[in-house]
Amino acid sequence: MYIQGIIKGKVIELAHKTGIPDGMTIVVDIRMVPPSYQDQLALVDQLCGAWAQYLTIPDICA
Numbered sequence: 001m002y003i004q005g006i007i008k009g010k011v012i013e014l015a016h017k018t019g020i021p022d023g024m025t026i027v028v029d030i031r032m033v034p035p036s037y038q039d040q041l042a043l044v045d046q047l048c049g050a051w052a053q054y055l056t057i058p059d060i061c062a
Helices: 037-049 057-061
Strands: 005-008 011-014
Touching: none
Parallel strands: none
Antiparallel strands: 005 011
């Protein structure tokens, strides 16, 4: 069975129900899903936008 989920601390929130009864012991194989190109661009915009209010950035980078 393959189900994606999101890690929140020590808890993994699954995208949908598994049908496995609560309390059952399972084995989990964790693999990171690389961010999409759009997510990568959004992160760059967010990081660069954080510097927008610092007027000395052009002087530092010159």
